[in-house]
Amino acid sequence: MTVFIDSDNTIGTISPKLHGQFIEFLGSCIYDGIWVGEDSDIPNTRGYRNDVLDVLKQLHPPVLRWPGGCYADTYHWRDGIGPRENRPITFNENFGTFEREDNQFGTDEFLQLCELIGAEPWININLMSGTIQEMRDWMEYCNRAEDTELSRLRARNGHPEPYNVKYWGIGNEVWAGGGNMTARMYMDKYRQFASSMPKFTSSIFEQSPIYAIASGPDTNKPRESVKWTEDIFAELSQYRQPPIHGYDMHFYNWNISDPEDTPTDFTQEGWNRVIHGCLELEDIIQTQSQLVNSGLKYIPQPEGFWDSKLEHVDLIIGEWGNWHYSAFNARPALQQQVSMRDAITTALTLDLLQRNCDKISMACNAQTVNVLNSLVLTDGKDMVITPNYDVFMMYQPHQNATALNVPRQDSQSGAYIFASQKDNRITINITNASMDAAKDVNVVFANDVEIMGMKRLESDDPHTCNTFDDPDAIRAYTVNDEFNDGMEFNFHVPAASITVISARIL
Template sequence: MKASVRARIRRAIALLMAASATCVHGSPAVDITVHADRPGAVIHPEIYGQFAEQLGHGIYGGIWVGEHSSIPNIKGYRKDVVEALKAIKVPVIRWPGGCFADQYDWRDGIGPRNQRPVRMNGSWGGEDDNQFGTHEFMDFAELIGAKTYVSINVGTGSPRDMSQWIEYITADGHSSLAQQRRANGRDKPWKLDYVGIGNEMWGCGGSMRPQFYADVYSQYATFVHAPPNAPITRIASGANAGDVHWTDTLMAAAGSQIDAISLHNYSIPTGDWKHKGSATQFGEDQWISTLQGALGMDDLITRHSQVMDKYDPKKRVALDVDEWGNWTDQDPDAGDAVLYQQNSLRDALSAAITLDIFQTHADRVRMANIAQMVNVLQAMILTDKSKMVLTPTYYVFDMYKVFQGATNLPIEVEAPPYHYGNAKVPGIHAAAGRDVAGVLHVALVNLDPHHATTVHIHLVGPHGANLQGKMLTAPAITSVNTFSRPHEVEPVPFDHAVLKDDVIAADLSPKSIVVLEIH
């Protein structure tokens, strides 16, 4: 037998063995249909918003270091952090809380910084010297090009406090508050885009019943006076996760005065708030439980939307998920860095599938704010004195920024589930949209940490002929970026996809996120 024939036989046997191994050990092919001919709702850029609460090192050392710091800064703001946030096009920032908002007196954070009072932080411990206040927040948002979302103190404040704060920020006349703002260094008024009327009023905001809060909300909402041609969106403090009775009560009693209702939901790896689990030391059981928690967002939005539809079938009132993310135990070495946790590939995948869900519900969900921006919970960025590192979650927001302002496209996924023990989740999660330039984008998440899979994407409707993409994955489910190893988890070009006619064939690595562009 000739050597060339023997080589062909050996190659054929090898291919047969590989195919057999794939059937036994791999995942069967997945079929996805993208209906590019059925445009849906616009995906509001604010869905990719951020949350920065006045606690720990989230503000001080994370965003603000002061003009005289040795850390390179722009008028007191960390230059590296500013540049990183601008790169992902942060659309909106929520501040100063969170629970902190309902104890905050805005007057403490204006005027010369060396004359501002020091206050105890009753929510998170420690003290706040108020070096970061209204001017610093509004200027920061302006610096990175983000809209502004201010949480109003309802728990210990008053409608008058709120009304005067809004006037201080937005007035352009000769009122005493406008003149006070000018004396404090800001001539022109800022644009205030959103006000949240209280935070978690069922809990840390005042332990209120929904009927009582509905009346309180109506009172406060009456005194949100926006300047001409600069409307302010009024956001009611919404439910604790699945409490649809809260939403029903608000919509029935105050729906005509509500522009949006908030929703808060966190994914806890263990399901136990007292022992949430480690951000870095976890097994596959807490990998899949965290993903299950993130996937639960779809059911929450669906149930609250159904209640809202009873009173608002035209969907005038938005559902804004202004706190979401993974919450684990604080890093044992964090010291006074309250709620500091590392950020792994697990956080990246859970962020991606959550953003997919928001995009799918773009007709009702028009803003979301991940908790939180820097050094707190599921952060975009971690800092340590002069050092900074971008987290896996940051890179998801970077990859997904192409969906900001795009039109959502219906998508169907036929994929076998991924199992671990008694837990089960979809093996593949996906979303699609068309941007304003007409480019089609498809996001794919392989939740299975072990098996690669081939995905066949059927494109129905107009699309381009050129294909490119990016992929985010890492060697382990616990992989993180550290100050000494900052590039362990970051995107790379994805070249394992082929477009032929109307079908894309893509080979997805285990535990990976891919965003494709068809232009």
């Protein structure tokens, strides 16, 4: 059998925002991980540690979500603005963090981080313990260009120009830590908050630049996730619709059934469990996409001249990644190592997100630094880049490319395949998810191509991870295999490896 790559068999355009990231006041994700303050002995730029800042600039995440997560629903934004010495001290109980919060990293620090690394910000408002007025003031502070008290306050805090934050999440995981709400309870609150958002336009005929994101389901619960989406859209269909542009579902690849399984100590069974677990997201995406589209059919036809019918809501994944059992007992909270098993699932998850680019518009890895499926780990002055970072860097050519319709898995070798095209360049991913067996994958193109380059991420031992003593144990490298121009190629891929191939159509 062969894998056939046909440039005419397309799915859609891959939004760069499918490669988004997420940071939260959880463990040492922000403090020590990103922010150390200007007076720190750790080299920094305006308080951001230089080593992490440099790798995030290279990563150039298209979107960055903050302040949560669960923390969003206890966070009051005014605690984190103004002179840092005057900011209140609070306490963070979020997911076992259990530490005092000095509020040294707030709205301006986050938004200026986004400016430094080229990320578009996504702010989650405080729905559970906050108020509509608090949300309005926060949005005005961030976005108001006109001369008002809040725009003046922003200017006094060092940023005269508006930040123009587009993405605003209204509530986070409201079915659990965000309020244990029912769909009806949530939609009642959502209608009020979303309808109260400032529009930042100068005419009633202008389209508001604000993109409102609703809290979607916990997709780790199959029955509840279906019911939640059905109920949300049933409530949404009642009378007139508030602004709603995105629907944010969350998915974690839970690896918690075996307490003995850790990120770096696992069996063949544990390897297979985590690999197969991440692939469940594909069926979930397809199910939720169908539920959203079905729900939209019940939206009534408007009666008034000024009203428009809600016909589309983007499906978003605000949090995804591997969550191993050992993270529950970790200090700092939810910190875990990243081995080739995690890198493989990160690659497979990005593949399925890209393959479903016609259904998913944005997604955020949870989380960027020191928490769960991290790209970066820090310890005092030391920093290490995990294999997950390499995966995201290797996959950058897919951004804004056209996803090609190829089989998810090669039936002969069992390797996983993804391909996209941008102009006359085709990028192919071959992920060998076998823990111990190398594979040969035969690929046939519709036209003659030249193999322009090949990068690979692998390890002789799939349990290996990058440590502070050995920070480059796993690192992507250039493969120097030579190929003649043609239509058919055989690629030999090692066990537990990710290979990204660039081909030019002749």
